Amino acid sequence: MKEGPDISQIGALIGDPARANMLTALMGGQALTASELAGAAGVTLQTTSAHLAKLEAGGLIAQRKQGRHRYFALADDEAGRLLESIMGYAANRGHLRTRPGPKDPALRKARVCYNHLAGDYGVRLLDRLVADGDVTLDGDDAALTPAGEMRMAALGIDMPALKAQRRPVCRTCLDWSERRSHLAGSLGEALLARFIANGWAKREKNSRAVRFTGEGEREFVALFP
CATH class of the missing domain: 1.10.10.10 (Winged helix-like DNA-binding domain superfamily/Winged helix DNA-binding domain)
Structure with a gap:
């Protein structure tokens, strides 16, 4: 059996x-x-x-x-993680669907992965946090350092509220277009919400693409060069 x-x-x-x-x-x-x-x-x-x-x-x-x-x-988040993992696995093995059109570059640059930022900007975000010592990585596990908590608080992120949630504050998620990890977890969701609330970016209608304004892009790149 x-x-x-x-x-x-x-x-x-x-x-x-x-x-x-x-x-x-x-x-x-x-x-x-x-x-x-x-x-x-x-x-x-x-x-x-x-x-x-x-x-x-x-x-x-x-x-x-x-x-x-x-x-x-x-x-739930678990279903989202499962699908993104499968998408990353498929992309790594060349199982891609080509859909030509103006939305493709936008999706590769910045898009929503269930509730957090993915694409080139999502990977850039995690890379900078790691390089600055705000996030530590151990394989697929991620953790926010004390310095990282201070940085997030300065950006307007309610850290006590994030810590009170049952799900992880930080988690890595394999990005299917970049073939590298971006930031997920409650912090990834909170940062995307902050970017949108600040007017730096907005969701594109009927698409997963996230469009940064000119000012928003300058602010983002200044924070995460």
């Missing part, structure tokens, strides 16, 4: 092209309607409903209701 976790069920859920496209769309961190996910997957609304039911039963997504409307989002 075979024992242990059954990865075939998760593999089958993610392996379907339509469901994979839906999950990738949800990596933007926003809750989407069934109609929006049908468009992302390129299938009918009826087929989308069947796919969503399977993904929800498999624990990969969760349904949110607001009035008469239903929205779908990734179930």
Whole structure:
């Protein structure tokens, strides 16, 4: 008798092209309607409903209701980490989908990875924090140093609130486009939220891309050269 976790069920859920496209769309961190996910997957609304039911039963997504409307989002951070890891693994082995167009460079430069900053700017952020001694790395594990805590507080990050959360403050996440790690965890989410709140950057509509303003880019590069 075979024992242990059954990865075939998760593999089958993610392996379907339509469901994979839906999950990738949800990596933007926003809750989407069934109609929006049908468009992302390129299938009918009826087929989308069947796919969503399977993904929800498999624990990969969760349904949110607001009035008469239903929205779908990734179930939790763990689901987001799983998908980003698979995307990184696929990219490292050359399994890439080419979608030419003006959005591609923007996605490579800066994008949302579930709830934190990814792409070139995400990698740059982690590299600078490590170089400055604000974050230490031990393999895939990351930790914020006392100097790093002071730096984050100076940027307006509520460190006591982050520490009170159950999830890690710092965590590395393999970036599928840069093939290196960017910063995740509650700190990664808080920093992206701070950049947006400061008016340095904004989410691009219907995309995972993050657009920095001219001033925002100057501020970002000054902090993380």
